[in-house]
Amino acid sequence: MTAAIHPFRQSTGADAAVRLRGVSRRFSGRTVLGEVSLDFAPGEFVALIGKSGSGKSTLLRALAGLDDGVEGEGTIEVPADRSVLFQDSRLLPWKTVLQNAVFGLRLPDADRRGRAALADVGLSGREDAWPNALSGGEQQRVALARSLVRQPRLLLADEPFGALDALTRIRMHELVFRLIGQHGPMVLLVTHDVDEAIKLADRVLVMEDGRIVLDRQVGLPHPRPRDGRVDALRADLLAALGVVDAV
Amino acid sequence: MTLFDHALDAQALIGSRAREAPARAAARPPRLAPGKLPPGAILFGPLALVAIWELASAVGWLSPRFLAAPSTAIVTGYELLVGGTLADHFLASAFRAYLGLGIGVALGLALALAAGLSRIGEASIDGLVQIKRAIPTLALIPLAILWLGIGEAMKIALIATSVLVPVYINTHAALRGIDIRHVELARSVGLSRADFLREVALPGALPGFFTGLRLAVTTCWTALVVLEQINTSEGIGYLMNRARDYGQTDIIVVGLAIYAILGLASDFAVRSWERRTLSYRKALAS
Numbered sequence: 001m002t003a004a005i006h007p008f009r010q011s012t013g014a015d016a017a018v019r020l021r022g023v024s025r026r027f028s029g030r031t032v033l034g035e036v037s038l039d040f041a042p043g044e045f046v047a048l049i050g051k052s053g054s055g056k057s058t059l060l061r062a063l064a065g066l067d068d069g070v071e072g073e074g075t076i077e078v079p080a081d082r083s084v085l086f087q088d089s090r091l092l093p094w095k096t097v098l099q100n101a102v103f104g105l106r107l108p109d110a111d112r113r114g115r116a117a118l119a120d121v122g123l124s125g126r127e128d129a130w131p132n133a134l135s136g137g138e139q140q141r142v143a144l145a146r147s148l149v150r151q152p153r154l155l156l157a158d159e160p161f162g163a164l165d166a167l168t169r170i171r172m173h174e175l176v177f178r179l180i181g182q183h184g185p186m187v188l189l190v191t192h193d194v195d196e197a198i199k200l201a202d203r204v205l206v207m208e209d210g211r212i213v214l215d216r217q218v219g220l221p222h223p224r225p226r227d228g229r230v231d232a233l234r235a236d237l238l239a240a241l242g243v244v245d246a247v
Numbered sequence: 248m249t250l251f252d253h254a255l256d257a258q259a260l261i262g263s264r265a266r267e268a269p270a271r272a273a274a275r276p277p278r279l280a281p282g283k284l285p286p287g288a289i290l291f292g293p294l295a296l297v298a299i300w301e302l303a304s305a306v307g308w309l310s311p312r313f314l315a316a317p318s319t320a321i322v323t324g325y326e327l328l329v330g331g332t333l334a335d336h337f338l339a340s341a342f343r344a345y346l347g348l349g350i351g352v353a354l355g356l357a358l359a360l361a362a363g364l365s366r367i368g369e370a371s372i373d374g375l376v377q378i379k380r381a382i383p384t385l386a387l388i389p390l391a392i393l394w395l396g397i398g399e400a401m402k403i404a405l406i407a408t409s410v411l412v413p414v415y416i417n418t419h420a421a422l423r424g425i426d427i428r429h430v431e432l433a434r435s436v437g438l439s440r441a442d443f444l445r446e447v448a449l450p451g452a453l454p455g456f457f458t459g460l461r462l463a464v465t466t467c468w469t470a471l472v473v474l475e476q477i478n479t480s481e482g483i484g485y486l487m488n489r490a491r492d493y494g495q496t497d498i499i500v501v502g503l504a505i506y507a508i509l510g511l512a513s514d515f516a517v518r519s520w521e522r523r524t525l526s527y528r529k530a531l532a533s
C-alpha cells in the first residue's frame with residue numbers, strides 16, 4: 001500500500017466550499033467508499049445516516065483530512081477552518097476544562113473566547129475543573145465548545161451524541177441547533193438516528209456500501225411539524241436503510 | 248431423651264441454620280473486600296516487631312552479639328550523631344545516592360525522549376538499553392573498577408547506569424503508547440509538531456516517567472548498599488562494615504535503620520511529587 005496523500009484543497013474565506021469529486025477509499029483492496037461526489041450549499045446542515053460499516057466515518061475522516069495513508073482517489077475541497085466533533089469527547093485529562101476548550105487555538109484572545117464558548121454550552125464556573133471531574137454529558141459539551149470556539153466554516157461531527165443518555169441527547173440537540181444557528185457553519189452530522197437527522201438537518205444523505213443511495217432535502221420548518229410530512233420522510237429514509245418500520 | 252434424639256435435634260438445628268443462612272445473607276450482603284485502614288494503622292506491624300524484639304532482648308533471648316536491642320541501637324545512634332561522625336557518613340551516602348540518581352534519571356529521560364520521539368533515536372538507542380537491562384549492575388563492577396578505579400566515580404557511575412534503565416523503559420513505553428485518539432485530535436485542530444510534543448506527548452508520558460522514577464529510587468538504594476561494601480572510608484556502608492569487624496551489632500542496626508529511613512523518605516518524596524503533578528487524576532477516584 002502506498003502512503004497516499006490525497007488531493008486535498010483547503011479554501012479560506014467566506015465562499016469556502018465543500019466539494020467532493022469521485023472520492024473513493026479502500027482498506028486492503030476492499031472498497032469502503034466508492035466514487036462519492038457531493039457539494040454542500042453555504043451554511044447547509046447535512047446529516048449522513050447508514051448502516052454500521054457503510055463508510056460514514058470513512059467519508060467524514062476524508063473530509064477532515066485525517067486519512068493520510070489510506071488508499072483511494074478523488075479530489076476534496078473543504079474550508080481550512082473546520083473542526084471535528086468525535087463520538088468520545090477526547091478531552092486531554094491533564095488540561096483544565098478551559099485549556100481543553102481552547103486547545104490548539106492560537107489567538108491573543110483565546111482565553112476570552114474559550115470562556116464565552118463554555119458559557120454558551122452552560123459550563124460557566126467549571127473553567128478550572130479537570131475533565132475527569134465532569135459527567136459524560138458535560139465532557140461532551142466541552143468538546144462542543146472546543147469545536148465551536150474556532151468558529152469553523154465546516155463542522156464534522158461523528159455520532160457526537162451516541163454515548164449520551166436520551167435526556168442529555170435532547171438537550172444537546174437544542175444546544176447544537178441554537179449554537180449552529182449563531183455561527184452558521186456547514187455541518188456534516190454522522191448519526192445512526194433517523195429522527196435526530198430529521199430533527200436537525202436541512203438535508204439527509206443515506207449511505208450504503210460506500211455509496212450515497214438517497215439525497216433528500218428535508219424542506220420543513222423548525223420545529224418540525226407534527227404531521228404526515230415527517231412520517232413520510234422517516235418512512236422513505238428507513239426504506240432506503242432497508243428497515244421496515246413495523247410500528 | 249436418648250442419645251439418638253440428641254443426634255436428631257442436632258441435625259434439625261443444623262438444617263434450620265442452613266435454611267436461615269441465605270435469608271441473612273440476602274438482608275446484608277457480605278463484605279467482600281476488607282475495609283479501609285484508619286490512618287497510621289499501617290505502623291502496627293513494624294511497631295509490634297520492634298516491641299517483640301525489645302522484649303526478647305530484655306529477657307535475654309537475643310544476645311547483643313547476635314542482634315542488639317532497639318533501645319541500645321537508639322542510644323548508639325544518638326551518641327554517634329552527637330559525636331559528629333554519623334552525620335558525615337550519612338551525608339557521604341546520601342551524596343553518592345542522589346548524585347547517581349540525578350545523573351541516571353536525567354540520562355534515562357534524555358534517552359527515552361530521543362528514542363520515543365524519533366525513528367533514528369529508536370533505532371540507535373532502544374536495542375542498547377534493552378541489552379543493558381539484561382546485564383545486572385553487579386556484573387559491571389569488575390569493568391567499572393578497571394575503568395574508573397575503586398573511588399567515588401565508579402560508585403556514582405554504577406548507580407547512574409542502574410537507575411537509567413527503569414526510567415528509560417517506563418518513559419519510553421509511555422511515549423510509544425500515546426493515545427492515537429489524542430494524536431487525531433491534535434491533527435484536527437492543526438497543532439504543530441513542537442506544540443504536539445509539549446501539550447500532548449510529554450504530559451501523556453508523565454505517568455510512565457513517575458513509575459520509572461519510583462523504581463529508580465528503589466534501584467538506587469540497592470545499588471548503593473552493594474557498592475558501599477567496596478573500598479569506602481566514609482558512608483553508612485563503611486560504618487556497618489567496620490562494625491562487623493568489631494562485632495558491634497548496635498551500629499549495624501543503626502546503619503540498617505538509616506538505609507530504611509532514606510529509602511522510605513525518597514519514596515515518599517517521589518510519591519507526593521507525583522500526586523501533586525498528576526493531581527488531575529484524582530477526580531477519577533472520587
Ligand SMILES: Nc1ncnc2c1ncn2[C@@H]1O[C@H](COP(=O)(O)OP(=O)(O)OP(=O)(O)O)[C@@H](O)[C@H]1O
Pocket residue numbers: 027028032050051052053054055056057058059192
Ligand atoms: N483503519 C481501517 N482499517 C481497515 N478497515 C477499516 C478501517 N477503518 C474502517 N474500516 C472498514 O471500513 C468499513 C467502513 O467503516 P466506517 O468506520 O466508515 O463505517 P461507519 O459507517 O462509520 O460504521 P459505524 O456506524 O459502525 O461507525 C468497515 O467495514 C470497516 O471495517
Ligand SMILES: [Mg+2]
Pocket residue numbers: 056057058158
Ligand atoms: Mg463510524
